[in-house]
Amino acid sequence: MSDLHPVVPGLWRVELGVVNAYLLEDGDGLILIDTGYPSSETRLLDAVAELDRQPSDVRAVIVTHLHPDHAGSLAAVLDMTGAEAWMHPTDAAEVRVGNGFRPYTTSSGILNWVLERTLIQPGAKGFDPAPVAHEVEDGDAAPGGLRVVHAPGHSAGHIALVWPEHGGVLVAADACSNLPVLAPSVVYESIETGRRTLRRLAAMEVDVAVFGHGKPIMSGAAEKMRAAFG
Numbered sequence: 138m139s140d141l142h143p144v145v146p147g148l149w150r151v152e153l154g155v156v157n158a159y160l161l162e163d164g165d166g167l168i169l170i171d172t173g174y175p176s177s178e179t180r181l182l183d184a185v186a187e188l189d190r191q192p193s194d195v196r197a198v199i200v201t202h203l204h205p206d207h208a209g210s211l212a213a214v215l216d217m218t219g220a221e222a223w224m225h226p227t228d229a230a231e232v233r234v235g236n237g238f239r240p241y242t243t244s245s246g247i248l249n250w251v252l253e254r255t256l257i258q259p260g261a262k263g264f265d266p267a268p269v270a271h272e273v274e275d276g277d278a279a280p281g282g283l284r285v286v287h288a289p290g291h292s293a294g295h296i297a298l299v300w301p302e303h304g305g306v307l308v309a310a311d312a313c314s315n316l317p318v319l320a321p322s323v324v325y326e327s328i329e330t331g332r333r334t335l336r337r338l339a340a341m342e343v344d345v346a347v348f349g350h351g352k353p354i355m356s357g358a359a360e361k362m363r364a365a366f367g
Contacts, residue, residue: 141184145303151181153173156206157171160185169198172211173206175213176210177210182218199223200232202294204237208232212266213265221271223270224271225272227294239326242326283298290335292326305345306344309338339363339367340363340367344356
């Protein structure tokens, strides 16, 4: 079964078990958003091949935050593609030394307790250090026509991304999840900061939203975000 799932024209979700990465097509090649746990690079490049592309067509890798389910295969992907990485400087500093976590708090509820132990795999709290060539802050432009939104809470250097196509697409990453309903993320470095971030994201005019964990919202994303978090 393929890991590759179309979201909207030009954007695909790469399902890597319990976490998603994304491939965005632009005129110069492909932009990879997040890299999954360590050892996910083969599945990512299989997805690239499904699009009739070569590893060298991946021209940039945007990593939304430091956690190993998002940055774990970054070093291997950069080595295999020749691409350069883009991150917020706060989390880039940790990825450069292979540190996958700062102290965090699990969101309330038994489901989040179970998910925390599922998503944060034993022994996977670190990964191979990876170079990050480009640091981006709130409001900066990123490859593929994406706009960076600093979205702290889940981690201090967490970013979301907005793509203006198709009525607006929000790459929320782990600011929240859709597992199976729209809800706050399983863990936060700062829950109160995370709540402020969710209110900010909910105010954005987007039609589609995609997440690090869970399936996309294919229409009416802004209204659904506001109902959940606004």
